[in-house]
Amino acid sequence: MITFARRKIILLKNLLQPDMTIFKTKITIPLYLQILIGMIAGILIGFVAIRLNGGLFVNNWIKPWGQLFIRLLQLIAIPLVLISLIKGVTGLKDISRLSRIGGKTILIYMGTTVVAVVIGLCLGLIIKPGNYVNRDQVSHLQIEYQSVIEQKKEEAFSTQDQGPLRFLFDIVPNNVVSAASDNSKMLQVIFFALFFGIAALSLPPQKVEPVIRIIDSLNDIILCMVDYIIKFAPWGVAALMAGLVIDFNGDASIFSALGIYALTVIFAMFILLLLFYPSLIHFFTTINIKKFIKTLYPVQLFGFTTSSSAATLPVTMETVERDLGVSQEVSSFVLPVGTTINMDGTSCYQSIAILFIAQVLGIELSFIQLLTVVAMTILSSIGTPAIPGGSYVILTMVLTSVGIPAEGLALILGIDRPLDMLRTSVNVTGDAAVATLIDQRTR
Secondary structure, eight states, X not given: OHHHHHHHHHHHHHHHSOOOGGGGOOOOOOHHXXXXXXXXXXXXXXXHHHHTTOHHHIIIIIHHHHHHHHHHHHHHHHHHHHHHHHHHHHTTGGGTTSHHHHHHHHHHHHHHHHHHXXXXXXXXXXXXXXXXXXXXXXXXXXXXXXXXHHHHHHHHHHTTTSOTTHHHHHHSOSOHHHHHTOGGGHHHHHHHHHHHHHHHHTSOHHHHHHHHHHHHXXXXXXHHHHXXXXXXXXXXXXXXXXXXXXXXXXXXXXHHHHHHHHHHHHHHHHHIIIIIHHHHHHHHOSSOHXXXXXXXXXXXXXXXXXXXXXXXXXXXXXXXXXXXXXXXHHHHHHHHHHHHHOOHHHHHHHHHHXXXXXXXXXXXXXHHHHHHHHHHHHHHGGGOOSSTTHHHHHXXXXXXXXXXXXXXXXXXXXXXXXXXXXXXXXXHHHHHHHHHHHHHHOO
């Protein structure tokens, strides 16, 4: 009887106090969905604020959090690029062992990146997706950023009487500390990082090994900092988008322009996938174009799914060796190097994104500034970290270097994830194409 009573008490206790562990299950939302939710939330906040005449509240209490997010990206930009570039260059130590392959590999990778950037710039200048916004709203933003526009005009005027080699002074710093303290002088920081890395490579490994260990540790710390900053991205994007909706006074033309921008990026990616890389295979190898395209379907799909060239590397190596006949010596060197320095899809996207943001904000870039975009996009592709959100930092850096307000980054972050997946497919395809080309040219 006592046992029955105890069981009854336990049963009643379980009914009144059910196991709550099922409610403690943590649901993890992917970062790209968090950013998309943040973008939508920011848009809704902006429209509600307009209906309630709360624009001043948004600008004073919400928008500053988005500006804080941009400042964090700018804060980490110089350390990230400096350390990542040095690590990337010093990581090419196998070039000394494979000098016959190494020089050609780097030159071809740089060449394909130049083509990708030029394709992006051409499409951005021809389609002009940022011009699809309401002209009145662009005029409003031009007034807001009048100081930036005037500064660009003064810079363009001051360079008219300078010699043809003036750009060398803009690349080579006379004080690396001064260059590192100014985000607009990032090209000088990149020069120093490349110079430092090349000098390290020229010394015996045992002499630079302690420095390499420090660089590796710093790189891990900085990537961890980037990870913390990116976790704040959904909130920062929400705040920035709320501010942008207020700036545009609820005009929906910005979203149609955003759609044109996305289509421009997709079109550029398919030019690389279906025209540029097959052309390289057709003219410089003996492999059939159809075979090349079909062979890379699994690699492209894997890259699209993971959004990581590094994660796709084992699949890429196995595919090109088995189906395209690339030697293991070439694939084991060219493909890992490609995941470090070959970012054709990312570089092409960044050039379009920069033009789009400049067009929306009503800032006209000069020819010299366009060349700066090309140079910095190519060089910074070496230092783009293979982590989610790493390209945001690089893009912020390039925007700042050519005088475009980095707050415009909020325009594109919300739809960046699917474009990032497509960019990765382009990156791994470029790696495979170059590996195939190198293999047949070095036999």
